[in-house]
Amino acid sequence: MTSGAGMRPAHEPPPSRRRLPVSTSTLGQWALYGGTLAVVMFLAVAVDWARLQDKMFRTDLVLDQFPRIVTQAAKNTLIFTAFGFAGGLALGVVLALMRLSTFRPYRWFAAVYIDVIRGLPALLVLIFIAFGLPIALDIRIPGTYGRGSVALAIVSSAYIAEVVRAGIEAVPKGQTEAARSLGMSHGQAMRRIVIPQAFRIIIPPMTNELVLLLKDTALISVIGVTEATKELTRFGRDGVNANANATPLVVAGLVYLALTLPMTRLAGYLERRARASR
């Protein structure tokens, strides 16, 4: 209990990536239609469609990708996502609680960790875990699953921590005060009253983090991957190399979209519903 009531804007939603409302004038809209039409007509004439289809959408190669692109590649992408997210969520909640702690060393540690990780490219962290740690500290995380998941958990935890913190801070202070006035300890008030409400607030931005994490699993394709641990991007890239044809990558892209689009849609729906219920 350090600061008083009413010191914080209540119910401020945690940060998320929102589309800005685009207002286009009628004139601008016609220009847009005209431009689009011109581009389409240009493409229709100028592009060698037969060649394009042969190099990007070859039916036999499309069929060739199945079933392994699903049973192996997509499965691995989801495994990396699941482990990375589970680890990132656990670590992120701890970091968020540390950032909100009254114990200064906790606050500082969490703040530094979050700033450092968010300021680094995810790829650098991944390479460090895979190649830097064994050389520098003789720490070898076993297996591609292990290395990839740990790296993704470390990266995503920093972003998740900020989402969770914003969510906890969006729960009005009166909730904690009511809980404490009934005799609940700080921990009980957090667990029973604050965090459940915070999670409701952060489900939409958290879904967005999950989508970002799923896409970041593509980075794992740069660290040594065995045949069994290939995820979608590596699978597609190897297909490109083997066939001198872009079709496998296109198929991999479509599989990504099949996974991410429903999730983005769900996030949007949850966000609209959360906003409507306030």
Next chain:
Amino acid sequence: MTTEAGAVPAVDLQDVRKSFGRLEVLRGIDLRVAAGEKICIIGASGSGKSTLLRCVNLLERPTSGRVLVEGVEVTAPDCDIDRVRARVGMVFQQFNLFPHLTVERNVTIAQETVLGRPHDLAVDTAMAMLRRVGLEEKRHEYPARLSGGQQQRVAIARALAMDPSVMLFDEATSALDPELVGEVLRVMRELADEGMTMLVVTHEMGFARRVADRVAFIDEGVVLEESPPAELFESPREERTRRFLQRVLERDES
């Protein structure tokens, strides 16, 4: 009804001071509430009434001075404040019901987590308290679906379910639409009639007049005047009390 000599007061504030940074809000509050007594606290906005109330259950920690609840010094460094808080009910201006829990769960959760009551007993107690405030049929609703007056009555039931020895009310009716004030005041009056010890911060002078054993006027961080309502309202000793009452009466009439 004044404090009986010898009996342990329900609440005892001794020279309580509280500063926020350089702002000294409470400048030596002395106030003693005997068991069963009802004290109303009045005073201008910003005079420190909420701060005083929050010092009783240590939502605010006094800068200096002592606070005793049923003889237990809550300001002592080794005091188990959670145990004391469980016996001190508090009702807030903004209700502060838990929006993610049903009415019934709002009333049972602290009974179970804090008092360790078995679920069935907690539910029975919750039902009894909800009946007392006239809301047993709302037990499966979520707070957002209740009117302000109903929410505040649930908040009272939630506090009562802990078997408190004293109840603190911080402007319990100030956030309500005028037509909903009555139902909450009625519950508070019934509670007073049943002998509950109550410390009530209020702008409702009618309530103070009818229910309070004593009314304390807070001004510039001290209890400037403290006497039975008839006396304080009819013939205040202090000029500042008189002026405050005049302002309030003018506001109530307009």
